[in-house]
Amino acid sequence: xxxxxxxxxxxxxxxxxxxxxxxxxxxxxxxxxxxxxxxxxxxxxxxxxxxxxxxxxxxxxxxxxxxxxxxxxxxxxxxxxxxxxxxxxxxxxxxxxxxxxxxxxxxxxxxxxxxxxxxxxxxxxxxxxxxxxxxxxxxxxxxxxxxxxxxxxxxxxxxxxxxxxxxxxxxxxxxxxxxxxxxxxxxxxxxxxxxxxxxxxxxxxxxxxxxxxxxxxxxxxxxxxxxxxxxxxxxxxxxxxxxxxxxxxxxxxxxxxxxxxxxxxxxxxxxxxxxxxxxxxxxxxxxxxxxxxxxxxxxxxxxxxxxxxxxxxxxxxxxxxxxxxxxxxxxxxxxxxxxxxxxxxxxxxxxxxxxxxxxxxxxxxxxxxxxxxxxxx
Amino acid sequence: xxxxxxxxxxxxxxxxxxxxxxxxxxxxxxxxxxxxxxxxxxxxxxxxxxxxxxxxxxxxxxxxxxxxxxxxxxxxxxxxxxxxxxxxxxxxxxxxxxxxxxxxxxxxxxxxxxxxxxxxxxxxxxxxxxxxxxxxxxxxxxxxxxxxxxxxxxxxxxxxxxxxxxxxxxxxxxxxxxxxxxxxxxxxxxxxxxxxxxxxxxxxxxxxxxxxxxxxxxxxxxxxxxxxxxxxxxxxxxxxxxxxxxxx
Numbered sequence: 001x002x003x004x005x006x007x008x009x010x011x012x013x014x015x016x017x018x019x020x021x022x023x024x025x026x027x028x029x030x031x032x033x034x035x036x037x038x039x040x041x042x043x044x045x046x047x048x049x050x051x052x053x054x055x056x057x058x059x060x061x062x063x064x065x066x067x068x069x070x071x072x073x074x075x076x077x078x079x080x081x082x083x084x085x086x087x088x089x090x091x092x093x094x095x096x097x098x099x100x101x102x103x104x105x106x107x108x109x110x111x112x113x114x115x116x117x118x119x120x121x122x123x124x125x126x127x128x129x130x131x132x133x134x135x136x137x138x139x140x141x142x143x144x145x146x147x148x149x150x151x152x153x154x155x156x157x158x159x160x161x162x163x164x165x166x167x168x169x170x171x172x173x174x175x176x177x178x179x180x181x182x183x184x185x186x187x188x189x190x191x192x193x194x195x196x197x198x199x200x201x202x203x204x205x206x207x208x209x210x211x212x213x214x215x216x217x218x219x220x221x222x223x224x225x226x227x228x229x230x231x232x233x234x235x236x237x238x239x240x241x242x243x244x245x246x247x248x249x250x251x252x253x254x255x256x257x258x259x260x261x262x263x264x265x266x267x268x269x270x271x272x273x274x275x276x277x278x279x280x281x282x283x284x285x286x287x288x289x290x291x292x293x294x295x296x297x298x299x300x301x302x303x304x305x306x307x308x309x310x311x312x313x314x315x316x317x318x319x320x321x322x323x324x325x326x327x328x329x330x331x332x333x334x335x336x337x338x339x340x341x342x343x344x345x346x347x348x349x350x351x352x353x354x355x356x357x358x359x360x361x362x363x364x365x366x367x368x369x370x371x372x373x374x375x376x377x
Numbered sequence: 378x379x380x381x382x383x384x385x386x387x388x389x390x391x392x393x394x395x396x397x398x399x400x401x402x403x404x405x406x407x408x409x410x411x412x413x414x415x416x417x418x419x420x421x422x423x424x425x426x427x428x429x430x431x432x433x434x435x436x437x438x439x440x441x442x443x444x445x446x447x448x449x450x451x452x453x454x455x456x457x458x459x460x461x462x463x464x465x466x467x468x469x470x471x472x473x474x475x476x477x478x479x480x481x482x483x484x485x486x487x488x489x490x491x492x493x494x495x496x497x498x499x500x501x502x503x504x505x506x507x508x509x510x511x512x513x514x515x516x517x518x519x520x521x522x523x524x525x526x527x528x529x530x531x532x533x534x535x536x537x538x539x540x541x542x543x544x545x546x547x548x549x550x551x552x553x554x555x556x557x558x559x560x561x562x563x564x565x566x567x568x569x570x571x572x573x574x575x576x577x578x579x580x581x582x583x584x585x586x587x588x589x590x591x592x593x594x595x596x597x598x599x600x601x602x603x604x605x606x607x608x609x610x611x612x613x614x615x616x617x618x619x620x621x622x623x624x625x
Contacts, residue, residue, distance in 0.1 A: 131388030
């Protein structure tokens with residue numbers, strides 16, 4: 001159990017969330033180790049043969065559409081439900097009935113619904129859970145937890161009188177109470193305004209700095225991309241797992257987005273001679289354009305609509321980009337390829353408006369995988 | 378057998394009692410039910426003016442005292458029925474089940490939190506009834522009550538009947554998916570004691586000390602068995618996912 005010294009600055013709100021590292025009293029590198037986990041409810045398979053591991057201190061994103069088995073997996077790892085087959089280790093303990101109490105002492109779970117006693121005050125809610133965990137210095141721990149989620153001034157309010165967002169923050173404070181080694185957060189920013197969500201993001205980052213393992217279930221892909229060291233995409237079975245940038249590279253080739261004032265007369269001749277360029281296609285800058293700040297505003301290839309290579313009226317679909325033309329070039333290293341592409345375009349007499357690296361977002365990866373699976377089924 | 382942590386049981390009791398205190402429904406139940414079941418036997422027994430000690434007087438006294446036993450059954454049945462399904466509906470069960478608290482600690486805590494006010498109120502009502510008798514009833518009637526074996530039986534029956542109602546209603550609450558259904562079914566828990574009262578009042582069953590002692594023993598066994606049954610029903614997986622554990 002962590003002591004009360006060594007408080008850590010919470011970068012998001014500038015508040016202190018106390019305590020040293022979480023309760024990491026086990027030996028071994030992984031905080032969570034899952035092997036061939038399967039859960040069936042009657043004839044329905046909620047989780048199918050899922051294997052992964054989460055390192056200590058890692059923020060691990062668990063993504064997937066509704067009904068993908070995310071919550072079921074969290075419930076299995078949180079010792080609430082038993083797997084049909086497979087095994088797992090959580091916080092150094094095997095996931096068995098015999099060690100369930102040991103696991104529960106070292107983890108905390110924030111379910112999707114805040115689950116607060118509405119007739120009790122915020123402090124009474126937290127005190128109840130502090131007693132269930134058998135925490136010493138309850139009052140100090142409660143104050144620290146409330147300060148971490150910026151709720152100190154609402155400590156004596158009845159939970160029934162709080163807004164949804166504030167209740168969500170109380171639930172997060174409850175999760176922090178026991179100084180857990182592994183935290184399972186199910187949609188922690190649902191219902192929060194942008195400022196509060198930003199604070200929660202800061203809090204999660206601070207937890208990672210302290211060495212707490214965070215298992216984050218979220219629908220917000222930007223949140224996952226920003227916070228998570230690695231992400232897993234589920235749809236009953238595990239579709240993929242890795243660092244967000246690794247997933248992007250694995251699924252999508254890297255590319256340069258070129259925009260010129262007018263369509264090139266012979267684009268094939270311009271691009272074919274460049275060794276750094278492996279392929280190209282004409283593309284319609286369907287979003288962005290001069291009025292919207294140019295191609296620099298584009299962060300995804302999705303913002304471009306591929307058209308027929310011979311050129312033509314490449315920008316015809318977007319009123320903001322009338323007269324301009326776009327090309328997507330497949331390259332190995334955008335930074336290395338860009339100077340050569342620029343020189344070739346200038347030599348061909350093109351008025352280059354911009355050359356940027358097209359970045360695929362985690363959302364692109366997610367949609368690609370989920371759509372691909374739906375297409376197969 | 379799992380060890381019980383008294384501090385965690387205490388935490389559950391404290392939380393439940395705080396919630397009861399702030400619930401109008403629970404407070405109203407704890408006030409109205411005892412009043413209703415106190416008024417009738419009190420008025421009826423004050424109206425008794427027997428010529429002398431008789432078997433029918435003892436029978437009547439026994440009936441009124443048995444009538445009071447409905448209180449420790451009705452109060453917990455309405456409150457305990459809400460206990461588990463209510464937590465499920467407001468989403469508080471899942472966070473609680475992910476803490477180190479065991480199901481035995483939850484159940485004992487919840488049962489004790491209902492038992493304490495229910496038994497307290499039932500004894501208070503009995504005390505008021507006896508005080509009114511002492512100062513307002515015919516001396517023959519008062520003497521019959523004070524010397525009735527039912528009075529001693531009351532002391533044992535009150536907690537045992539409350540325990541019966543609590544475990545039955547916790548079992549219903551653990552299985553039910555809706556608060557109203559749980560409370561309606563929970564009211565059925567009061568039927569056996571009411572039936573017994575009726576059987577005694579119509580002399581279908583003769584009230585004897587042996588019968589009372591037998592009922593006390595039977596209730597003790599039933600309460601223990603009911604606790605074990607509810608422990609089995611209180612399964613984390615079924616409570617959280619609504620499916621039978623290990624269903625595949």
